Amino acid sequence: MSQPTGPLSGLRVLEFAGIGPGPHVAMLLADLGAEVVRIDRPGAVPTNPVVERARHRLAVDLKSEEGKAAVRAAAATADVLIEGFRPGVMERLGLGPDDLQTTNPRLVYARMTGWGQDGPLAQAAGHDINYIAITGALAAVGKAGETATPPQNLVGDFGGGSMYCAFGIMAALYEREKSGKGQVVDAAIVDGATSLMSFFFGVRHLAHLSTERGKGMLGGAAHFYRCFTCADGKEISLGSIEPQFYAELLARTGAPETLAQGQMNPANWDDYAEKLAALFLTKTQAEWCDLLEGSDACFAPVLGIEEARTHPHMQARGAYVEHDGIWHTAPAPRFSRTPGAVRSSMDDGAEVVARWGSAG
Numbered sequence: 001m002s003q004p005t006g007p008l009s010g011l012r013v014l015e016f017a018g019i020g021p022g023p024h025v026a027m028l029l030a031d032l033g034a035e036v037v038r039i040d041r042p043g044a045v046p047t048n049p050v051v052e053r054a055r056h057r058l059a060v061d062l063k064s065e066e067g068k069a070a071v072r073a074a075a076a077t078a079d080v081l082i083e084g085f086r087p088g089v090m091e092r093l094g095l096g097p098d099d100l101q102t103t104n105p106r107l108v109y110a111r112m113t114g115w116g117q118d119g120p121l122a123q124a125a126g127h128d129i130n131y132i133a134i135t136g137a138l139a140a141v142g143k144a145g146e147t148a149t150p151p152q153n154l155v156g157d158f159g160g161g162s163m164y165c166a167f168g169i170m171a172a173l174y175e176r177e178k179s180g181k182g183q184v185v186d187a188a189i190v191d192g193a194t195s196l197m198s199f200f201f202g203v204r205h206l207a208h209l210s211t212e213r214g215k216g217m218l219g220g221a222a223h224f225y226r227c228f229t230c231a232d233g234k235e236i237s238l239g240s241i242e243p244q245f246y247a248e249l250l251a252r253t254g255a256p257e258t259l260a261q262g263q264m265n266p267a268n269w270d271d272y273a274e275k276l277a278a279l280f281l282t283k284t285q286a287e288w289c290d291l292l293e294g295s296d297a298c299f300a301p302v303l304g305i306e307e308a309r310t311h312p313h314m315q316a317r318g319a320y321v322e323h324d325g326i327w328h329t330a331p332a333p334r335f336s337r338t339p340g341a342v343r344s345s346m347d348d349g350a351e352v353v354a355r356w357g358s359a360g
Contacts, residue, residue: 004030004033004034004035004054004341004343005033005338005339005340005341006031006032006033006034006331006335006338006339006340006341007032007033007335007338007340008029008032008033008034009033009034009338010033010035011029011033011034011035011079011080011173012034012035012037012077012078012079012080012356013026013029013030013034013035013036013037013078013079013080013081013082014036014037014039014071014074014075014078014080014081014082015036015037015038015039015055015081015082016038016039016081016082016083016084016085017038017039017040017041017044018083018084018085018112019084020084020128020153020157020161020162021084021112021157021158021161021162021165021189022082022083022084022112022162022165023048023051023052024051024157024158024161024162025082025110025112025162025165025166025169026038026055026082027050027051027052027053027054028162028163028166029080029166029169030053030054030055030343031053031054031331031332031340031341031342032331032335032340033338033340033341034080035056035352036054036055036056037055037056037057037058037074037078037349037352037353038052038055038056038057038058038345038349039058039060039062039071039074039349040057040058040059040060041059041060041061041062042059042060042061043059044059046345049326050326050328050329052345053323053328053342053343053344053345054342054343054344054345055345055346055349056345056346056347056348056349056351056352057345057346057347057348057349058070058074058349058350058352058353059347059349062093062095068093068094068095070350070353071095072095072099072100072103073353073357074353074356075095075100075103075104075107076100076103076104076357077104077353077356077357077359078104078107078356079106079107079108079173080107080108080110080169080173081100081107081108081109081110082110082112082165082169083109083110083111083112084111084112084113086113086122086123087111087113087117087118087122087123088123097109097184101182104182105180105181105182106176106180106181106182107182108169108172108173108176108182108183108185109182109183109184109185110165110168110169110172110184110185110187111184111185111186111187112161112162112165112187113186113187113188113189114126114127114128114130114131114156114161114188114189114190115131115188115189115190116186116188116190116191117186117188127153127156128150128153128155128156128157128161128189129150129153129156131156131160131161131189131190131193132155132156132160132189132193133148134190135160135190135193135194135196135197136194136197136200136201136211137155137156137160137193137196137197138150138155139211139213140200140211140212140213140216140219141213141219142213142214143213143214143220144213144214144215144221145214146213148213155193155196156189156193157189159192159193159196160189160190160191160192160193160194160195160196161187161189161192163192164187164191164192164195165185165187165192168185168187169185172185197211207266208222208264208266215266217241221266221269222266222269223259223268223269223270223272223273223275223276224238224239224240224241224246224249224263224272225238225239225240225241226238226273227302228276228277228280229277229280229281230280230281230283230284230285230287230288231281231282231283231284231287232284232285232286234284234285234301234302235285235301235302236280236285236288236289236292236299236300236301236302237299237300237301237302238276238297238298238299239298239299240297240298240299241298243263244296245296245297245298246263247260248295248296248297249292249297249298249299252291252292252295252297253276253279253280253288253291253292253297254279255275255276255279256275256279258275259272259275259276285301288301289301309327317330318330321342323342323343323344324344328342330342
């Protein structure tokens with residue numbers, strides 16, 4: 001593995017293998033230079049070469065005393081620990097925060113779960129769709145008269161989960177600089193997804209920003225904030241909210257003059273959407289890109305994951321990086337002096353932990 005670079009270079013992270021948001025947290029930290037030792041089950045093989053990149057793997061049998069001792073030794077000199085087990089599992093293993101922070105009081109112990117460490121559902125199984133369901137987020141996604149549409153697992157696992165966990169870890173590390181003490185970060189997807197809904201919670205008195213399925217402007221009800229199908233079956237997206245951007249959309253597309261009046265009146269949205277739908281069916285996606293992309297009409301083509309990788313803007317930004325013959329998403333965000341980097345994983349976790357111990 002190449003030498004870690006980035007603003008988190010020198011940070012020691014102990015990650016317990018899991019699925020979903022936990023590995024994504026570790027990837028975010030590793031991309032920015034953290035040295036991440038991943039505790040795997042014996043015989044485990046990587047399942048996602050992108051999300052599991054830049055790890056120093058260490059196979060450990062957590063049911064054995066030898067395995068537990070290895071974890072305690074690693075945690076004694078780590079800065080951060082990330083685990084995603086159900087509440088109580090780590091305590092039963094003798095590896096809970098009270099156990100490990102006694103030896104290493106500076107340890108930031110991050111607990112990534114769906115329901116959180118307490119509450120009536122804390123011990124229940126669940127997945128992204130369930131966590132965002134009780135926060136109001138899932139109910140807002142989809143078409144009127146149809147069941148809610150799961151937005152992949154972007155909103156729960158990654159938006160409300162890993163991103164908030166990473167933010168919590170950084171906040172705890174900042175506070176540690178003042179107090180000299182670590183603490184437990186209870187990162188629950190239900191909490192993060194609820195926080196993501198803050199904007200809508202604050203504007204729920206505004207009808208045009210309703211989260212009722214099929215009614216809100218930002219949920220696809222407005223004719224100027226939705227997707228349309230083109231002549232070739234491909235789709236384009238519009239986000240022409242502001243009057244000047246809406247005016248540019250109408251001018252560039254040659255839309256019917258009747259659409260110029262009453263843009264923000266929900267009573268017009270269905271009729272205007274039908275007119276725009278007919279208009280966008282007259283040209284291919286590429287033709288609409290030629291007319292609208294790069295303008296102030298707030299336009300972009302709807303691309304699949306492979307198309308996104310080859311889009312000129314994404315290529316210019318270096319949003320994807322080829323590494324060891326595999327295309328990876330590039331580290332984010334970006335830094336002017338200490339950029340992150342995509343690195344390979346290695347099975348040298350034991351050596352790295354030994355080096356942590358010798359360095360103190």
